[in-house]
Amino acid sequence: MSWRDLGAGEVRPGHVGESHTLAGWVARRRDHGGLIFIDLRDHTGIVQLVVNPEQAPDAAAQAHEIRNEFVLQVEGEVVARAPDAVNPNLPTGEVELRVETLRTVSRSTPLPFQLDEENVDENLRLRYRWLDLRTPRMQRNLQLSHTVVAQIRRTMEEQGFIDVWTPSMTKGTPEGARDFVVPVRLQPGRFFALAQSPQVFKQLCMIGGLDRYYQIATCWRDEDLRADRQFEFRQLDLELAFPTREDVLEVLERAVVASFEAVGQVPPSRPFPRFSYDDVMERYGTDKPDLRFGLEINDATEVTRGSEFGVFGNAPMVRLLVVPKAFSRAELERLEEVAKEWGAKGLAYLVFGEDGEVRSPIAKFLSELELASFRADPGSTVLFAAGEQVTVERVLGGLRAHLGRELELADESRQSLLWVLDFPLFQRDEETGKWTFMHHPFTAPLPGSEELVERDPGAALSQHYDLIWNGWELGSGSIRIHDSELQAAVFRTMGMSHEEVSAKFGYLLEALRMGAPPHGGFAMGLDRFIALLAGEPNIREIIPFPKVSSGSDPLTGAPTELPPEQLAELGIAVIVEKD
Numbered sequence: 318m319s320w321r322d323l324g325a326g327e328v329r330p331g332h333v334g335e336s337h338t339l340a341g342w343v344a345r346r347r348d349h350g351g352l353i354f355i356d357l358r359d360h361t362g363i364v365q366l367v368v369n370p371e372q373a374p375d376a377a378a379q380a381h382e383i384r385n386e387f388v389l390q391v392e393g394e395v396v397a398r399a400p401d402a403v404n405p406n407l408p409t410g411e412v413e414l415r416v417e418t419l420r421t422v423s424r425s426t427p428l429p430f431q432l433d434e435e436n437v438d439e440n441l442r443l444r445y446r447w448l449d450l451r452t453p454r455m456q457r458n459l460q461l462s463h464t465v466v467a468q469i470r471r472t473m474e475e476q477g478f479i480d481v482w483t484p485s486m487t488k489g490t491p492e493g494a495r496d497f498v499v500p501v502r503l504q505p506g507r508f509f510a511l512a513q514s515p516q517v518f519k520q521l522c523m524i525g526g527l528d529r530y531y532q533i534a535t536c537w538r539d540e541d542l543r544a545d546r547q548f549e550f551r552q553l554d555l556e557l558a559f560p561t562r563e564d565v566l567e568v569l570e571r572a573v574v575a576s577f578e579a580v581g582q583v584p585p586s587r588p589f590p591r592f593s594y595d596d597v598m599e600r601y602g603t604d605k606p607d608l609r610f611g612l613e614i615n616d617a618t619e620v621t622r623g624s625e626f627g628v629f630g631n632a633p634m635v636r637l638l639v640v641p642k643a644f645s646r647a648e649l650e651r652l653e654e655v656a657k658e659w660g661a662k663g664l665a666y667l668v669f670g671e672d673g674e675v676r677s678p679i680a681k682f683l684s685e686l687e688l689a690s691f692r693a694d695p696g697s698t699v700l701f702a703a704g705e706q707v708t709v710e711r712v713l714g715g716l717r718a719h720l721g722r723e724l725e726l727a728d729e730s731r732q733s734l735l736w737v738l739d740f741p742l743f744q745r746d747e748e749t750g751k752w753t754f755m756h757h758p759f760t761a762p763l764p765g766s767e768e769l770v771e772r773d774p775g776a777a778l779s780q781h782y783d784l785i786w787n788g789w790e791l792g793s794g795s796i797r798i799h800d801s802e803l804q805a806a807v808f809r810t811m812g813m814s815h816e817e818v819s820a821k822f823g824y825l826l827e828a829l830r831m832g833a834p835p836h837g838g839f840a841m842g843l844d845r846f847i848a849l850l851a852g853e854p855n856i857r858e859i860i861p862f863p864k865v866s867s868g869s870d871p872l873t874g875a876p877t878e879l880p881p882e883q884l885a886e887l888g889i890a891v892i893v894e895k896d
């Protein structure tokens with residue numbers, strides 16, 4: 318006997334008169350004047366069962382016992398529903414199964430929440446994830462996730478990529494986060510790091526002559542958790558030998574477009590627009606702009622040279638945003654708080670009322686020329702930021718993103734996919750003041766920037782590129798350094814001693830000296846990508862068993878302490894005080 322010969326959601330009028338066996342969960346039970354109706358659910362959908370105590374007394378007796386989420390096996394005849402009982406909202410709504418035998422396969426204890434309940438607390442959902450996974454939302458998200466991954470694999474194979482496995486337990490990889498570490502019983506006091514990405518290994522694959530590598534790779538990064546961040550996540554990771562930058566971007570565009578098509582969504586048109594880093598920073602104050610709305614930043618530095626208003630006159634840079642709304646004083650106070658979070662000292666503004674009159678404490682300090690050049694439409698507000706370039710960009714970029722959300726400026730029917738190119742090679746580490754990489758230290762300088770690596774690091778541009786979707790960074794990549802001397806120069810600029818470089822990356826420099834082809838690649842955050850395709854604001858909704866923001870797994874209770882014997886075996890003494 319097989320458990321079932323048809324999916325619950327697959328029963329159709331064409332099956333009327335046939336006898337079928339179904340198996341699944343009780344979504345709902347209703348007793349109606351002797352008849353018992355049961356909604357039976359499996360991964361294909363829901364069908365209505367009807368148990369008539371006169372025709373099937375044993376089944377009816379069983380049916381009285383059942384509760385939501387019991388697992389049943391039923392056998393009976395598919396019958397057409399009476400016209401007034403047809404449910405047009407269900408694909409199976411024209412039929413029902415008239416139950417002849419009913420078997421309770423598995424019982425359920427009372428449920429911590431009902432599957433059709435709205436706004437169930439997320440911790441509770443994750444604590445009982447096996448129940449939550451049965452909901453249409455999670456079934457849909459995980460199916461969509463599978464569809465996308467399967468499509469990506471097909472696209473990569475069509476483009477000549479081979480799937481190569483790289484180790485998870487390795488040496489620290491510099492992706493800008495902390496490593497998770499794994500103690501080694503056989504070598505107490507030594508640790509593996511869990512790979513923050515397969516970066517170095519995929520480069521070694523290219524040096525190893527593999528030509529086109531890809532992997533749906535799990536990466537581990539010890540960072541604070543957020544809506545778009547988990548300790549472990551998946552990347553579509555790839556690398557090509559002898560590529561141009563365009564080759565890499567094209568591979569990604571194809572994978573992205575194919576994924577949209579696979580889930581039945583209108584794909585963005587190719588090629589995706591390309592912007593330089595300088596351009597987006599100047600116009601949008603961020604390297605991940607959401608271009609579903611305009612709200613561009615404008616420069617005011619020239620006009621405010623020598624301004625009577627000292628905040629402007631003395632600032633190296635002044636820029637502004639014209640917002641299509643005349644804000645009230647209370648709203649401006651809130652915006653000032655937002656600006657302060659981004660590093661502003663205050664927020665200067667000009668409000669133009671519906672009558673076109675200007676309202677602002679700073680207007681009296683501004684010259685005719687300044688006022689004329691800042692004049693905006695009635696019913697709008699001009700917001701200023703003044704100071705160092707980084708602060709001005711950060712503040713106006715932060716305000717722009719905030720206002721985009723607050724005023725719902727984004728055209729939700731549009732997708733904004735774009736590339737940001739020509740990033741700086743280095744940036745200053747805010748804590749140490751030393752030069753550090755912008756992407757990772759293996760990124761090649763732009764042709765022409767090689768000689769700046771040591772001479773003027775801040776001016777060197779790189780062959781690093783980011784893919785941005787609706788203001789989210791979907792992924793990053795670069796053309797890599799394939800010359801060991803240049804690689805060593807980058808490490809020197811970052812202040813690494815010869816010994817440190819040898820200890821950390823000696824093997825890579827050695828490999829680069831043994832016939833390294835030009836190579837480059839990319840990694841796209843799959844969970845983010847799938848969350849965006851699913852329309853989910855939080856990647857936890859597309860990850861079957863995620864961690865919560867405290868860094869715990871509510872389902873298993875991990876992480877947990879280790880028994881003293883296990884710690885001793887690993888050579889580890891825990892020095893953290895328990896609270």
Ligand code: ASP
Pocket residue numbers: 492513514515516555793794795838839840
């Ligand atoms: N390893 C990089 C990352 O994980 C991606 C790349 O450069 O290919 O972001």
